[in-house]
Amino acid sequence: MFKIKNEFDNQISCSSSRDIINTDNCVFTSTSSRPSKSLIDCDLYKEHIKINKNYDEFSYIKNQNKSLEYFVLIETINFIKNKFNEEINYDDFSISFDNITINENANSNNIIYCIDNQLFEKNNDKKENSFNIIINNLLVIFKEINENDILIMNYLNLFTYPNAELLIIISLLFEKVIIYFCKILKQNILICKNYKKNDLNNIIYVFIKHIYKNTNKNIYIRQLGIFIDNNILETIKNYNIYIFNYYKNLQDIILNINFQDKEYFFKNYTKRLNIIKFSNECCHEFIEYNILNSNNNNNYFICKKCYDIFCIY
Ligand SMILES: [Zn+2]
Numbered sequence: 001m002f003k004i005k006n007e008f009d010n011q012i013s014c015s016s017s018r019d020i021i022n023t024d025n026c027v028f029t030s031t032s033s034r035p036s037k038s039l040i041d042c043d044l045y046k047e048h049i050k051i052n053k054n055y056d057e058f059s060y061i062k063n064q065n066k067s068l069e070y071f072v073l074i075e076t077i078n079f080i081k082n083k084f085n086e087e088i089n090y091d092d093f094s095i096s097f098d099n100i101t102i103n104e105n106a107n108s109n110n111i112i113y114c115i116d117n118q119l120f121e122k123n124n125d126k127k128e129n130s131f132n133i134i135i136n137n138l139l140v141i142f143k144e145i146n147e148n149d150i151l152i153m154n155y156l157n158l159f160t161y162p163n164a165e166l167l168i169i170i171s172l173l174f175e176k177v178i179i180y181f182c183k184i185l186k187q188n189i190l191i192c193k194n195y196k197k198n199d200l201n202n203i204i205y206v207f208i209k210h211i212y213k214n215t216n217k218n219i220y221i222r223q224l225g226i227f228i229d230n231n232i233l234e235t236i237k238n239y240n241i242y243i244f245n246y247y248k249n250l251q252d253i254i255l256n257i258n259f260q261d262k263e264y265f266f267k268n269y270t271k272r273l274n275i276i277k278f279s280n281e282c283c284h285e286f287i288e289y290n291i292l293n294s295n296n297n298n299n300y301f302i303c304k305k306c307y308d309i310f311c312i313y
Helices: 014-020 042-050 059-063 068-084 130-144 161-172 200-214 230-254 259-272
Strands: 002-004 027-029 101-103 111-114 150-155 174-182 187-195 220-223 286-292 297-303 309-312
Touching: 002 161, 002 230, 042 230, 059 259, 068 111, 068 150, 068 174, 068 187, 111 130, 130 150, 130 161, 130 200, 150 174, 161 174, 161 187, 161 200, 161 220, 161 230, 174 230, 259 297
Parallel strands: 111 150
Antiparallel strands: 002 174, 027 220, 101 111, 150 187, 174 187, 286 297, 297 309
């Protein structure tokens, strides 16, 4: 997880943002972007692309009568409650995942919830231009969003430069943006707090519209011409290393457990989200997993009754 708190527009006047966010700096191309050396560790990336991404420690979710999106909603709302101290009740949400859902909250800020299943890795075998899908969603959100609203959206990987540039642009629109890797979606989620209304919005709207018009299934963006600070590049690179290692470890774990055992992983996850509640008193009954990976050899224990995971070094 990392935060981008942008003070960009406090420091620069609107005329200089006009120079920074300039459609003339956009470069389009007929091939999708390659990962950028400034954003990834190349050796880990080479390993990463060979890993089978269909491994899923939460595949037990398919046994639930609630959808994947439901769990993502609860996860993100709990995240907002904890990080931002907002009082939100997810029972207020009417969920329709074909569209962007807006929770109109009379007492606090509205939440715009935009989890687009076209962006789910399994659905999108590079048939669609994911960047273009995000751009299109942003144009719809622009029309709906009001000052101080919160936006939750699933986002692209941060391996390529244009994806990182677009993140910087989105961060200019909000007071604070938090990026975290959602394990049940296996995707980045952006939680954007307090939409700001200022002169920059129009410049960004025109810019995004320009990208939308010029990209399609076969035309991609190579660069948006946005300068990214070295500290931010380094932060994103470390974040990507965390994701590569996550998949690497996941592969080791999944090879050692069967579908029934995944119930415990899933329930451990829902417990951490407070979806299911347990008393603190438990006479643990452990199942042991030997998880081998290249760095260490750990034994994990999951309690069959309370779903806590323990790791003994
Ligand atoms: Zn227990």
